[in-house]
Amino acid sequence: MTAAERIGQLFMGAARVPTTSAADLAVLRRYDVGSVILLGRSQVGVWRTRALADRLQSLKRTTKAGRAGLLVAVDQEGGQVQSLSGPGFSAIPAALEQGGWSVAGLRERAAQWAAQLRSAGVNVDLAPVGDVVPARIGTANGPIGRYGRQFGATPDVVARQGAAFVQGFSRSGVLTTLKHFPGLGRVSGNTDTTEQVTDTTLTRDSADVASFRSGIVSGAGLVMVSLATYALIDPAHKAVFSPTVVTGMLRHDLGFQGVIVSDDLGKAASVRSVPPAQRAVSFLRAGGDLVLTVNNAVLPLMVEAVSYAARHDAAFRARTDASVRRVLTAKEAAGVLRCGS
16 A cells, blocks of 8 residues: 555545535545545435445555455434435334343344445444443433433443344444443533533443443444543543543453544534644544544545654554554455455
């Protein structure tokens, strides 16, 4: 890979369903962006979604060295967070309802949902939610509990059902993404719309954090890091920019070897005060692998900043090369990496 192609593997840009703009396609192509999230609430069904996914995949060329296709991701949790519907897609109940199902039943249904995504050209689901929302907080939890996105109110339920979801998706060949590490279940504000969201109770060894372990052991390919600050873990950094959270907890404590992806660093209110270029570099320096932005307009600034840092800082270059390898390993698992001509 060229240097530009390697840097492109570190980014997940955005495309609208069922069609995306020529401007967005141009940015994705220009900066060799290696992964894409499908945005919007679409009811066009499996085959029109597949047409867009195929068009996006056509942006990645085949060379003598082979071809690294796109990770195509979507938010397909269920309930109020189901991006793709229409012919060929099941209506997925909210995770809170899924939490009451048997493990075998959830695993089987998850495999069916994943097969539908696979038919639509989607190879990554940005689910399941691993956040634990205690019963005493419930719907007062803005990002998760308000929408019933949690499997349950205790770590054991969330761990058990999250693992079943991951296992079902693995059976159908779609990668899953545990989110939002180390947990958004005890905050009130939503990081998408609130600038300062701080958890004041979670600790590095909390049971809520350990609930992510079962999903990791079950084979989740990605883990998404939250944009909140955790006062008892690293009060000086948002989790997404915290070496303590990203490298210390996720890599070392939980032993996760897959792809660490950021929550949205493009439009989220929580990172509004941080320049886009700094957002990308800080996340990667903390130990992250894949910078997600739903706003393609910031991609040029982010890519150029990461490229500059890689050229001038050998340690950063080595750090990002390791991330590229993790992303390519995920692509191999997703069936979109082909080496050699």
